[in-house]
Amino acid sequence: MTATLFIVATPIGNLADMSFRAVEVLKSVDIIAAEDTRHSAKLLQHYHISTPCIPYHDHSDENQTRRIIEKLREDLSVALISDAGTPLISDPGYKLVLAAREAGFTVQPVPGACALIAALSAAGLPTDRFAFYGFPPAKTAARKAFFEELSAFSHSLVFYESPHRVQESLLAMREVFGGQRRAVLAREISKTFETFLSGDLQTLCEALESDANQSRGEFVLMLEGASEQASEAFSAETLRILTALLEELSVKQAASLAAKITGEKKNKLYKWALELQAE
Numbered sequence: 001m002t003a004t005l006f007i008v009a010t011p012i013g014n015l016a017d018m019s020f021r022a023v024e025v026l027k028s029v030d031i032i033a034a035e036d037t038r039h040s041a042k043l044l045q046h047y048h049i050s051t052p053c054i055p056y057h058d059h060s061d062e063n064q065t066r067r068i069i070e071k072l073r074e075d076l077s078v079a080l081i082s083d084a085g086t087p088l089i090s091d092p093g094y095k096l097v098l099a100a101r102e103a104g105f106t107v108q109p110v111p112g113a114c115a116l117i118a119a120l121s122a123a124g125l126p127t128d129r130f131a132f133y134g135f136p137p138a139k140t141a142a143r144k145a146f147f148e149e150l151s152a153f154s155h156s157l158v159f160y161e162s163p164h165r166v167q168e169s170l171l172a173m174r175e176v177f178g179g180q181r182r183a184v185l186a187r188e189i190s191k192t193f194e195t196f197l198s199g200d201l202q203t204l205c206e207a208l209e210s211d212a213n214q215s216r217g218e219f220v221l222m223l224e225g226a227s228e229q230a231s232e233a234f235s236a237e238t239l240r241i242l243t244a245l246l247e248e249l250s251v252k253q254a255a256s257l258a259a260k261i262t263g264e265k266k267n268k269l270y271k272w273a274l275e276l277q278a279e
Contacts, residue, residue: 003072005100006079007093009086009112013191015046019112023047030076033068035092039083056080057092065099072105079110086114090134090160116158119186119220124198126224130156136169143169147176152268154225161219167208169221174201182224188217238262242273 006025011017026032026049033056034040040053056064071078082091100107116132133150136159137143150157161169166185173183179202187195197207197214201223208214241261245254255270262269 002075002077004077004106004108005068005072005097006077006108006110007087007097008079008081008110009114010040010043010081010084012084012113012115012118012189013194015043017113017190018043018047019110022110022112023049025110026051026079026081028077029079031068031071031078033078033080033096035082035087040081051079056096058095059092065096068096069099069103069105072100072103084113084115086112089114089116089132113190115160115186115189115218115220118189119184119196120156120158120222122196123184123186123222125156125182125184125222127156129154129225130158132158135160135162136165136172138165140168140172143172144176147172148267149270150267151176152226152265152271154227156225157223159221161221163216163219166215166219166221167205170201170205170208173221173223174205177201177223179205184222185214186220186222187214189220191217193217238264238269239272242269246273 006029008022008025009019010022026044026047029051032040032044032049032051032053034053035055035057037053037055043049044051044053054064054068056068068078080087080093080096082093085091087093088097097107120127120130131153133146137146159169170185173181180200183199183201183204185197185204187193187197193216195214197204199207238258242254242258245257249257251270251273255266255273258264258269258273259266
């Protein structure tokens with residue numbers, strides 16, 4: 001176990017969701033790097049883990065990252081944990097993992113709970129193709145633009161959201177994706193008040209407006225992808241214009257300019273541009 005950085009998933013609610021391997025690793029390593037040492041203390045006490053803890057999050061200065069890399073150079077093992085779930089999935093860890101790999105150390109995952117996977121597995125939405133987009137932007141205009149770029153995608157869309165912004169995000173989704181788009185709102189996964197609300201975006205907006213309790217907790221928002229009709233092909237002339245613009249501009253710039261020239265919707269052109277570049 002020496003000179004290894006372990007990325008250890010921890011429970012997202014129910015402490016019993018901790019894996020045997022995760023407990024063993026956290027007891028065996030020399031140091032635990034935690035997003036919030038005070039928050040993680042309850043979990044560590046529950047499993048009688050006495051390994052020393054130090055704080056680590058992506059807002060830590062570079063000195064903290066260097067200190068952990070130095071511990072690895074001293075042939076010590078380090079486990080990274082976040083407040084809940086799998087580190088790096090909308091949680092800290094990217095800078096540390098990158099630094100450890102660049103320094104030549106082994107980085108080893110210890111799989112476990114992940115809110116987006118748990119929610120999607122029980123949502124009843126297509127899971128053969130999906131994409132996770134983290135937290136939507138906080139500001140109204142940026143949030144709307146963010147959703148507009150995704151509105152024509154045919155795969156399932158997965159987001160995290162906080163209690164003080166979940167209603168605003170649902171209203172923005174209803175405006176951009178349409179009230180009939182099928183959606184599922186998962187709240188407090190694996191906790192006492194775990195709830196799945198499913199229907200369409202109009203139904204979910206009404207549910208949160210009528211019951212304030214449904215806006216409490218931590219959320220996974222999931223949407224069905226756009227129908228084939230919403231992703232229909234454009235004319236040959238539009239394709240020619242977009243292809244030409246992509247030779248000189250970024251995907252976002254090309255889609256925006258093509259929309260002004262052709263009158264087509266920018267978000268559909270953006271998706272098509274991504275597909276053209278992937279070919």
